[in-house]
Amino acid sequence: MKKNVAIIMGGYSTEYDISIKSGSVVYQYLDRNSYNPYKVIIAKEAWYVLLDNGQKVEIDKGDFSAFIHGEKIKFEVVFNAIHGTPGEDGYMQAYLEMLGIPQTACDFYQAALTFNKRDLLSVLKAYGIRSAESVYLNEGDPIDADAILAKVGLPCFVKANRAGSSMGTSKIYKKEELDQALANAFAEDDQVLIEAFLxxxxxxxxxxxxxxxxxxxxxxxxxxxxxxxxxxxxxxxxxxxxxxxxxxxxxxxxxxxxxxxxxxxxxxxxxxxxxxxxxxxxxxxxxxxTTPGLxxxxxxxxxxxxxxxxxxxxxxxxxxxxxxx
Structure with a gap:
């Protein structure tokens, strides 16, 4: 019996288009003898199944199903191809677990942890896995540029803490570049990681x-x-x-x-x-x-x-x- 597969793609971040490409490749390569694959677009304005004829069929978020050609389609498994939120940071994983629908990515806690660069590296340090010297900032924190650069040196990287595809990331060489790099990073996330250049x-x-x-x-x-x-x-x-x-x-x-x-x-x-x-x-x-390009x-x-x-x-x-x- 063929399984109905929802390939979720898109998401709420600036990685939306990249995710659509990944999900479309999964859709292309899945074996039709084993699966009935569906492209499911997860966007801020709507969740919908995108049919091959371009028709959009809204997803019922109550049970993650859709009425297609008069038939209620329930998905037996989800292929997670969302880069960034809400597919790589744990939100979709938690939602699907609540509904009892299996999905291909890691579980919600692991997704939330690994999506947060600071927390991931802090946890792994206890297991002997090294990382660069760094400074962590929340939006609104006082910024002491001299103290930051004394710790990480120049050049250094200024990164949005919870983002992928190098979104919100800058490499700076001078103290004068720090403010603009922070503005770029905070435009992507309200947490920033400043790391020494390796x-x-x-x-x-x-x-x-x-x-x-x-x-x-x-x-x-x-x-x-x-x-x-x-x-x-x-x-x-x-x-x-x-x-x-x-x-x-x-x-x-x-x-x-x-x-x-x-x-x-x-x-x-x-x-x-x-x-x-x-x-x-x-x-x-x-x-x-945890949801790399595909x-x-x-x-x-x-x-x-x-x-x-x-x-x-x-x-x-x-x-x-x-x-x-």
Whole structure:
């Protein structure tokens, strides 16, 4: 019996368009012999099923169903392809758990924790996973630029604490640039993380639950064409990526072990993609993404392909694991 799958995409953040691309790729590759997939757009103004003819059918938020061609469609599983809020920060996970509908991403607590860069890195520090020196600010806090820069140095990164795709992130070189960088970050989130610049090799590693077990995917080395791995580098061809990464086997093993450790100690499931900077032989974690990009060009699908897992199998496995719950 084929399962009705809601592929949720869109969301409430500036990552809306990127999420639509990811969700559309999932829709394209899902096996129609096993699933009846539906594109479900989650937007601030409405939640709706987008049919192939362009028709929009409103979602009943009471039980997450829709009337399509006179028939009430109830979704047996949700494929979460939302980047940012409310799909990557725990809100959709909590809502679906309340309704008893399984979904492919991690659970709501893990989503909320990993979406908050400061809290994630603080928790993982207790497990020996290093991160950059940092300063945390809430909107409205007094700002002592001299004290901040004395701690993190220059250049440094000013980041929206709860955002992805480098939204609200700036790299600054002078004290005079701090105010504008903070304004950019606070436009995205009311919490900001200011981090020391780590001059090293940037790598990304996917960890997934695959056939019931934790699987670490091949590592990708990221070489931005510009100054750093910003939005343009991520989505507009502004970087060169090497999968597997051009790093020694010893370092590959070390980073793979750290990524797996983070995944398991946090009680993760589904997809994750962790970012590290290697400085003087030591990996420092930057962040963990729990609904990473899923287009053919995205990092995690690249890594899965290197591991011999094509997109159709990657997506099918995610749904199979979700339905076990």
């Amino acid at each position: 001059d090293g090799t940037e790598v990304s590693v996917g960890v997934i639950t695959y056939k019931g077990k934790t699987k670490v995917l091949p590592i990708t080395e990221i070489v931005p064409h510009g100054d750093w791995f910003d939005y343009k580098a991520k989505y507009e061809g502004g970087s060169t990526e090497y999968t597997p990464a051009r790093i020694p086997q010893e370092m590959t093993d070390k980073i793979s072990a750290l990524a797996q450790k983070a995944y398991e100690v946090l009680g993760m499931k589904g997809f994750s993609r962790s970012e590290f900077i290697i400085v003087d032989g030591n990996p420092f974690m930057l962040e963990m993404n 287009t053919e060009q995205s990092l995690l699908p690249q890594q899965a392909a290197e591991a011999g897992i094509p997109l159709a199998e990657l997506f099918d496995n995610a749904l199979t694991e979700a339905l076990k719950k």
